[in-house]
Amino acid sequence: MRILVVEDEPKTGDYLKQGLAEAGFMVDLARDGLDGLHLALTEAYDLAVLDVMLPGIEGWQVLQGIRKAGKEMPVLFLTARDSVDDRVKGLELGADDYLVKPFAFSELLARVRTLLRRGSKTREADVLRAADLELDLMRRRVTRDGKKIDLTSKEFSLLELLLRRQGEVLPRSLIASQVWDMNFDSDTNVIEVAIRRLRAKVDDSFELKLIHTVRGMGYVLEAAE
Amino acid sequence: MILRRQNSLTARLTLLFAVVSSGVLLILGLVIAELVERHFEDMDVELLEGKLQLVQHAVLSARAEGNFDGLPEQLQAALVGHHGLAVGVWGADGKQLFLSDGADFPKNNLPPRLGGLLPKTWRGLGEQHYRGISGQAPTGVDGEPPAVVLLSTSLTHHDHFMQSFRLAMWALVAIAALLTGFLGWLAARRGLAPLRNITHRASDITANSLDQRIEAGEIPIELAEVVNTLNDMLGRLKESFDRLSDFSSDIAHELRTPVSNLLTQTQVMLSRERSIDDYQDVLASNAEELERLSRTIADMLFLAKADNQLLVPTQEAVDLKVEISSLLEFYEPLIEEKKLQLAFHGHTEVRGDRLMLRRAVGNLLSNGIRHTPEHGLIKIVLESGEDQVCVRIENSGETIPSEHLPRLFDRFYRVDPSRHRSGEGSGLGLAITKSIAMAHRGAVSVKSADGRTTFSLCLPIGSY
Numbered sequence: 100m101r102i103l104v105v106e107d108e109p110k111t112g113d114y115l116k117q118g119l120a121e122a123g124f125m126v127d128l129a130r131d132g133l134d135g136l137h138l139a140l141t142e143a144y145d146l147a148v149l150d151v152m153l154p155g156i157e158g159w160q161v162l163q164g165i166r167k168a169g170k171e172m173p174v175l176f177l178t179a180r181d182s183v184d185d186r187v188k189g190l191e192l193g194a195d196d197y198l199v200k201p202f203a204f205s206e207l208l209a210r211v212r213t214l215l216r217r218g219s220k221t222r223e224a225d226v227l228r229a230a231d232l233e234l235d236l237m238r239r240r241v242t243r244d245g246k247k248i249d250l251t252s253k254e255f256s257l258l259e260l261l262l263r264r265q266g267e268v269l270p271r272s273l274i275a276s277q278v279w280d281m282n283f284d285s286d287t288n289v290i291e292v293a294i295r296r297l298r299a300k301v302d303d304s305f306e307l308k309l310i311h312t313v314r315g316m317g318y319v320l321e322a323a324e
Numbered sequence: 325m326i327l328r329r330q331n332s333l334t335a336r337l338t339l340l341f342a343v344v345s346s347g348v349l350l351i352l353g354l355v356i357a358e359l360v361e362r363h364f365e366d367m368d369v370e371l372l373e374g375k376l377q378l379v380q381h382a383v384l385s386a387r388a389e390g391n392f393d394g395l396p397e398q399l400q401a402a403l404v405g406h407h408g409l410a411v412g413v414w415g416a417d418g419k420q421l422f423l424s425d426g427a428d429f430p431k432n433n434l435p436p437r438l439g440g441l442l443p444k445t446w447r448g449l450g451e452q453h454y455r456g457i458s459g460q461a462p463t464g465v466d467g468e469p470p471a472v473v474l475l476s477t478s479l480t481h482h483d484h485f486m487q488s489f490r491l492a493m494w495a496l497v498a499i500a501a502l503l504t505g506f507l508g509w510l511a512a513r514r515g516l517a518p519l520r521n522i523t524h525r526a527s528d529i530t531a532n533s534l535d536q537r538i539e540a541g542e543i544p545i546e547l548a549e550v551v552n553t554l555n556d557m558l559g560r561l562k563e564s565f566d567r568l569s570d571f572s573s574d575i576a577h578e579l580r581t582p583v584s585n586l587l588t589q590t591q592v593m594l595s596r597e598r599s600i601d602d603y604q605d606v607l608a609s610n611a612e613e614l615e616r617l618s619r620t621i622a623d624m625l626f627l628a629k630a631d632n633q634l635l636v637p638t639q640e641a642v643d644l645k646v647e648i649s650s651l652l653e654f655y656e657p658l659i660e661e662k663k664l665q666l667a668f669h670g671h672t673e674v675r676g677d678r679l680m681l682r683r684a685v686g687n688l689l690s691n692g693i694r695h696t697p698e699h700g701l702i703k704i705v706l707e708s709g710e711d712q713v714c715v716r717i718e719n720s721g722e723t724i725p726s727e728h729l730p731r732l733f734d735r736f737y738r739v740d741p742s743r744h745r746s747g748e749g750s751g752l753g754l755a756i757t758k759s760i761a762m763a764h765r766g767a768v769s770v771k772s773a774d775g776r777t778t779f780s781l782c783l784p785i786g787s788y
Binding site for chain 2: 199201203251253275279280281282283284285286287288289292293295296313314315316
């Protein structure tokens, strides 16, 4: 998967490139709008991450150029200003998602993966598995090692999310938004508690732990230690 | 012409005084002058008529003595001492019988026909001013037509008098205008002194002395209201200003503490080589701290936007019961962990911004959950009144002392300063709820008594 990052701020550009590369993507970094647009039009990318404020030509214009050339790759733009106008403008011009600076890297990674997944229309499985854990979407049943685990409906959704995106570190804000549709930063530790309760049902009585806390980033479900 | 100058109250009052007093004096003077002139006229006419009688008498007696020959002598004798008086007598045939020295009758009237009238006043050859009358003097002889008599008196003295009288009057009016203007200016200045006083006091008040007030004691009642309004305004300004400066110092404090923690921790770690685990540990803890910081900054930006009227809620029908139910679902893990009892009544709809309202109520709920002890009770009631709907969230727990209640919605305000940063709250949640309520033209309130604290969020029904 190739990703184009257009970002003029040196530190941000570098860590975006490093972070995405370490997450397994091939990353090209352009430091200004013209270079970015040139790369976007000449190379083939699966996704572009655009900063709005760029020297030379703005992120908006890069985005317009990309869409004019008929390129349909998903575009995620980064903006420092949390203004509704900015968002609306970006989405109208054909951006697929946006993030307001400062953002957590884990959040960016999660969004990037969501956008890329949207592109590839793989048939969703009916049963999600990790090691000996099974989640049956049709029958809404969860078993581990063949034993049934009783979950509330939200716990079920939470586990489903973790299973669908196993191996990915999911930030708390993403979990709150995907499972509970809560799009504001709650000032409570409610996600932590919810994960703890889920872990008590799914992991506590088993040797192999599946749900892990990644400090400072979020939670991940992984079968391997 | 319209003067676009700024009006001075003193100048206006001064001008008004001067104009009014000189106007009154002027009218008075004109009336007096008119009266004096009439009086003079009456006196002149009386004098002339008296003399006419005298002349008539002389004519009668001269005719009786002979053929008017003795008339000049008689008349001269009669007119001795009457300065400025002139007499002319003509026979009916137009023959001049007598004309006193210095007589200056209008020439076109001479010789006067019987019944021909003199103008009331005229100017003679030397531009002298005269008043005159004409009359008949019967001769006493049957069948003989009467003689014609003209009498005039010089008005020079009167004119002089009137001239100096008018001069004096104008001078008086001018002086009076100046004097009353000056007095008016003095009075206006004295009268407006309290206003200058207020100005002076008000100009002394700066951001650092907002607790000063303008004393209302020595102020006339007309200005008392202005002063009270000013003082009220100062009070409100002071309050806002205090909050603002509290907020700034709070911001500094809220940001400084975590930043200095981060810095110290990082520098200590860097001071010598450590194991990978140690590095990971510090980075993770830094990440957590930074995440909290970034959330605080985002919240402050949200509040700053609200302060600048940049929060524009969308308008959609929001079912508060549905919203609260999903919030309760979200907070369920916390509620269960604390084993709280939950009661939820009522249902109501309101127009507003769904996401903002969810956040506003969410903050109230999380605040309630945080401050309820284990096994406590949380009661949520939705009330719809005639023109507003209210969400009331009541929780059991310690009663909040009443002096804290009005400030609970202030930014970073904490009832117990020692609990600073102990919880997970940024200290901005309730302030955000208040901002959202205000953006919807609603209000928030709180009361606390007998171990129960109730937060209310009320929104007007319909469009805001």
